[in-house]
Amino acid sequence: GCARVPQTGEPGPAGFVDVHALVPDLSVDMRYAGSDNFVGRPIAGYGAARCLLLRPAAAALARVEADLRRDGYRLRVYDCYRPERAVRDFVAWARDADDQRTRSAYYPNLDKSALLGDYIAERSGHSRGATLDVTLLRCDADGSCVALDMGTDFDFFDPRAHTDAAGLDPAQRSHRDRLRAAMARHGFVNYPLEWWHYTLQPEPAPERAHDVPIR
Numbered sequence: 585g586c587a588r589v590p591q592t593g594e595p596g597p598a599g600f601v602d603v604h605a606l607v608p609d610l611s612v613d614m615r616y617a618g619s620d621n622f623v624g625r626p627i628a629g630y631g632a633a634r635c636l637l638l639r640p641a642a643a644a645l646a647r648v649e650a651d652l653r654r655d656g657y658r659l660r661v662y663d664c665y666r667p668e669r670a671v672r673d674f675v676a677w678a679r680d681a682d683d684q685r686t687r688s689a690y691y692p693n694l695d696k697s698a699l700l701g702d703y704i705a706e707r708s709g710h711s712r713g714a715t716l717d718v719t720l721l722r723c724d725a726d727g728s729c730v731a732l733d734m735g736t737d738f739d740f741f742d743p744r745a746h747t748d749a750a751g752l753d754p755a756q757r758s759h760r761d762r763l764r765a766a767m768a769r770h771g772f773v774n775y776p777l778e779w780w781h782y783t784l785q786p787e788p789a790p791e792r793a794h795d796v797p798i799r
């Protein structure tokens with residue numbers, strides 16, 4: 585990528601903000617910074633569990649969160665800016681047919697060779713800073729929240745993860761629809777093969793991918 589080297593103390597590339605600067609109590613569970621993900625270990629480039637986005641995307645996300653809170657819901661984000669080195673880490677994993685350690689949890693119905701392209705991009709919008717992976721929480725008045733049943737877990741690579749998949753129960757269907765409607769109101773478009781994956785459209789910087797590590 586052609587990312588500028590950030591100045592000392594900046595967490596990511598120029599123009600990026602940590603969403604916590606806009607929503608201090610946003611639920612952030614950065615799966616690729618730890619081992620609870622489809623690779624089963626921390627991913628290259630995730631030196632810190634921070635959700636970084638280009639400012640227009642972070643601001644739009646803050647508006648979605650504000651809307652949802654009025655109705656007793658909140659967002660939980662699983663991935664935001666993804667350095668290109670992390671994408672390369674995913675691609676190398678996807679091409680390694682010998683490593684099937686996470687198959688039963690993440691892709692029990694697909695051959696590993698089918699993941700690249702549909703479920704794991706070789707050039708991901710996440711590296712451009714206006715794409716994120718997100719789910720919905722239901723919260724009561726004292727602020728305690730539970731994650732809603734979306735029909736699959738995050739990063740369950742399967743036709744059942746397709747946003748309009750048949751065979752969901754009515755609650756799962758309505759949770760996916762609620763998330764999609766809340767995101768759409770502020771410009772985020774869903775990726776039809778993954779109910780959790782959203783991109784702000786039009787993208788603020790559609791040509792520019794970054795490889796600056798998150799720290």
Ligand SMILES: C[C@@H](N)C(=O)N[C@H](C)C(=O)O
Nearest residue numbers: 702703704705708709710
């Ligand atoms: C890997 C998954 N969380 C994801 O983001 N998939 C899309 C297709 C991507 O890699 O951009």
Ligand SMILES: [Zn+2]
Nearest residue numbers: 716717781782
């Ligand atoms: Zn995604």
